[in-house]
Amino acid sequence: MSIRGLALLSLPCILMGAPEVREEILVVVNGHTISRRSFQQAVEQETAALYRQFSGKVLDEKLKDAREKTLQGLVDNFIIQDKAEDLGIKLREEDIRNYIEDIKKQNNFATDADFERALKGSLGIGLQAYMSRTRTDMQKQEVLRREVYSKIAIEEQELRAYYLDHKEDYRQPPRFRIRELVLAKGVTPDDQAATKAVVAKIQEALKKGTAFEELVKEYSTSTSRSTGGDLGWLPKGILHANIESASLALKPEEVSAPLETDKNVYLVQLIEAQLDTTKPFAEVKEKILEKLQEPKAQNAIENYLSGLRIRANVRYMVLKDDIIKG
Numbered sequence: 001m002s003i004r005g006l007a008l009l010s011l012p013c014i015l016m017g018a019p020e021v022r023e024e025i026l027v028v029v030n031g032h033t034i035s036r037r038s039f040q041q042a043v044e045q046e047t048a049a050l051y052r053q054f055s056g057k058v059l060d061e062k063l064k065d066a067r068e069k070t071l072q073g074l075v076d077n078f079i080i081q082d083k084a085e086d087l088g089i090k091l092r093e094e095d096i097r098n099y100i101e102d103i104k105k106q107n108n109f110a111t112d113a114d115f116e117r118a119l120k121g122s123l124g125i126g127l128q129a130y131m132s133r134t135r136t137d138m139q140k141q142e143v144l145r146r147e148v149y150s151k152i153a154i155e156e157q158e159l160r161a162y163y164l165d166h167k168e169d170y171r172q173p174p175r176f177r178i179r180e181l182v183l184a185k186g187v188t189p190d191d192q193a194a195t196k197a198v199v200a201k202i203q204e205a206l207k208k209g210t211a212f213e214e215l216v217k218e219y220s221t222s223t224s225r226s227t228g229g230d231l232g233w234l235p236k237g238i239l240h241a242n243i244e245s246a247s248l249a250l251k252p253e254e255v256s257a258p259l260e261t262d263k264n265v266y267l268v269q270l271i272e273a274q275l276d277t278t279k280p281f282a283e284v285k286e287k288i289l290e291k292l293q294e295p296k297a298q299n300a301i302e303n304y305l306s307g308l309r310i311r312a313n314v315r316y317m318v319l320k321d322d323i324i325k326g
Contacts, residue, residue, distance in 0.1 A: 023035040023036065023037055024037075024318075027317065027323075029312060029313070029314050030312055030313050032081075034074050034075070034078075039071065039323070042073075042074060043067055043070050045124060046070045048123075048124040049123055049124065050066060052123075052124070067324050067325075071323060071324065075314060076309070077140075079312045080139060080140050080143055080308070081139060083143050083147075083308060084143050087146060089142050089146075091135055091142075095138070096134055096138065099138065100115070100127075100130075100131065100134065104232070105233055106233075110227050110231055112127055115127065144297075148297055148304050152297055152300065154289055159285060159288050159292070160281065162292060163281050163284065163288055167278055172274065172276070172277050172279055173235060174235070174273075174274065174275055175236070175273075176272065176274070177230070177232060177234065177273075178231055178247050178268045179212055179228060179230050179231070179269040180216070180222060180224055180267070180268050181212070181219060181222075182220050182221050182224075182264050182265075182266055183220070183266075184264060185261075185262075185264050185265050199265060202219060202267065212267075212269045216228050221264075230271070246259055247270055248270075250268070250269070250270035251270065253269065253270070254270060255268070255269045256268045
């Protein structure tokens with residue numbers, strides 16, 4: 001209700017209090033409830049995601065059973081959540097946060113705000129909703145890992161053979177990570193002289209041991225100042241050529257001499273540089289194991305989930321067909 005709408009309430013209504021609004025419950029799963037509102041929100045998110053990913057006949061086919069799959073997904077989430085508790089599986093906030101940070105690094109998102117913009121563009125959800133979804137997914141994967149995948153044996157020899165045959169898949173292209181401090185170059189001679197004076201002041205502070213990132217926060221005109229100038233992991237070829245070459249010539253923690261472009265003056269600090277390398281077998285072994293287990297696990301997973309569903313106490317307060325039809 002709008003603020004204007006509140007003003008229209010009569011005094012008796014205010015004194016008596018507004019009638020309690022109760023959400024319509026569609027399904028009860030082991031004591032957990034799925035309301036019509038939460039179901040509709042999930043359907044809208046799923047539908048929006050399908051429109052972003054598919055088109056034409058494929059989209060039409062996906063939309064046909066979107067409501068049914070969304071409903072089953074919500075039911076399964078509660079069933080698996082309870083199974084995770086039975087197994088003593090507890091996810092720490094730190095685990096979820098670390099997972100999010102890994103995704104940000106892999107995709108060169110310097111801040112949560114950058115990542116959230118990408119999430120809203122691709123999935124139509126914010127960071128908190130994504131973290132909640134991630135928690136559910138991680139919980140499900142850990143349950144399946146213990147209850148299904150652990151029982152599917154893959155020999156070490158088979159894992160190593162796959163690694164050797166697919167080494168290109170585990171190649172890590174060159175990338176580097178820097179902090180930047182950006183100053184406007186200035187148009188007039190006086191402006192340019194003022195910029196040079198600031199650069200000299202910064203360089204003097206560096207000699208005295210002031211942290212580069214602190215100087216970034218104090219002097220930089222770039223939006224990256226909020227992260228201490230950290231631009232995250234960058235592939236080669238994305239920056240201005242002279243800035244990139246100067247960055248890669250530095251040692252870790254070393255700061256460059258002033259670098260000029262048409263409009264700005266830059267000081268950059270190299271955080272880390274990684275050459276074109278192949279990830280070692282030990283680092284990717286678990287991922288290879290999951291990949292090779294996947295086709296063998298599909299039937300086992302469905303049978304396992306079916307067993308959980310049979311044993312769960314699922315009550316439809318509204319006919320299932322009516323929920324799906326909407």
